Amino acid sequence: MTLLEDAEYQRLVQGLGESGDLAEGWRGAFLRTPRSLFVPDTIWIEEGGSGYRAARRQGQPGEWWAKVNSDDVVVTQLDDGATGGPGLATSSVSMPSLVARMLGHLDARAGHRVLEVGTGSGWSTALLCARVGDGQVTSVEIDGAVAHRAALALDRVGLRPRLLVGDGELGSARHAPYDRISSTAAVARVPYAWVEQCRPGGVIVTPWGTPLCNAGLLKLRVNEDGTAEGPFVDSVNFMWVRGQRPPLTGPGAGGVAGGVAGGAARASVSAVQPQHVFESVHAAFAIGLRVPGVRYHEEWSGGDPQGTWRLVLCDGEGSRAVVRVDGGVRQSGARDLWEEVVAARQWWDGAGQPQLTAFRVRVGPEGQEVRLSPPSR
Incomplete structure (x- = not known):
């Protein structure tokens, strides 16, 4: 990173503070772990809804650095790494402002034991390590190739959290209980394993949505009775955990575009x-x-x-x-x-056109329930 590129990142962090996205106590973690250290040499740039094209750190350095030091999502993988797919973004480095807000809601502090679901690039993992200590962080990634790149990036900056390859919906019971659980991928159903592995009084923060609208950031607090409950606290959009991805729609997803299938119309x-x-x-x-x-x-x-x-x-x-x-x-x-x-x-x-933050979720061993606040609604 050159002095100019470092200055650009510092301006990004300063902007997060000025906008109110960066919660108290997180500035140092962001400054110590520049985003560029966790972005691969090849990223994918969306072109006006017509798909993605590659941008390489060596071939297009200006474009690469501008994207990495911006408050924008950086797509790092298409189609789970397979070739010849539909061009679906399947791994990314999230917008810094969203990462900052999520970490603020998580309220992780020094000494907290944290489970992260979705290591991804390793950047959010590094931010958690800088905040609570790398020995306190367990991060689970389902994609072995993505996990390997994240491990190399974290090792280069001297951070050694516990990194696991596996299904994050299952958490990691072996290293529970946790004070905080943070998911970097969206769910439609909160896995009860997360509730079981979080201490009473602990916090779970995850993107949450429906197949129609993947837009909520859910903050749950775990109760003594083995349930968890809490409101939606923000509007965000994250990629789905692989086990809960809705089926594709639209041209290229099967069927005739604009047609009607399944019997007489x-x-x-x-x-x-x-x-x-x-x-x-x-x-x-x-x-x-x-x-x-x-x-x-x-x-x-x-x-x-x-x-x-x-x-x-x-x-x-x-x-x-x-x-x-x-x-x-x-x-x-x-x-x-x-x-x-x-x-x-x-x-x-x-119902008065309530905002999404007016809804809340309760999760128990029997499943989950979404209600409009107050609970009687």
Whole structure:
């Protein structure tokens, strides 16, 4: 790292402090562990929704450094490292502002024993080590190649946390109990193993979402009775843990783009404008809670995007709906997905259009429950 590049990173950290994203006590950890030390030589730059292209530290140093020292996500792997895939981002170094806010909610302190789910690049692992001591950190990564690169990066900076290759949903019971558990990948179901392995009074912070809207940051506190409960505290978007990834939708995911599969189509006309149903992350989040398994994407023709725009819904089990910009609806399968979505939107409107931070989750051995605060709602 040159003096100029170091100055750019210090300005990034200063900006995190000025914006309020950097919680008290974390500035030193960020300054001691520059992000660039954990980013591989090849990263992937998104090109206007048309896919990714490689940017290399040696070949495009200006672009590489600008991305690494920005408050932006850096994609480090496509398609779980396989070639010839659809070009899905499967590993990344998260936005520094999001990392800072998550660590602030985690409130890890010196001496705390921490479990991290998803080592990734190793940068967040290093930040935890700088805060609580590397002997207190256990980090689990499901991808062996990703874990190896992170281990090399951590070793180069003299940090030696306990690094494991395995399924982070299972945690690491051998090294429990933990005071804090932090996941760097989103879940739709909080694994109960995390609750079991966290001390009463301990904190679990994880991105959480539904197939329709992966947008919540959940902060749980573990109770003496073996349950955990807490609110959504922020709006974030993280890649899914591999075991809970929803199926792909859209062109390239199988089926005919814009078509309706799964039996005879049912035609109708919607009185609700489809382009306004998911007009905010809060609406989409609430709707996603009430339409289990449903995902959506948008399609249009480049020659006439306004006239050909359509919303496509599917549940991965054969039900599908296509809603055109003029309100025309075609549905097939066991579920009337568009009617479910419209009813969920009406419920959200009737509840006063609550933000996602108005919801909270309770996790127990029997599963999880999401409620609108107060609990009676």
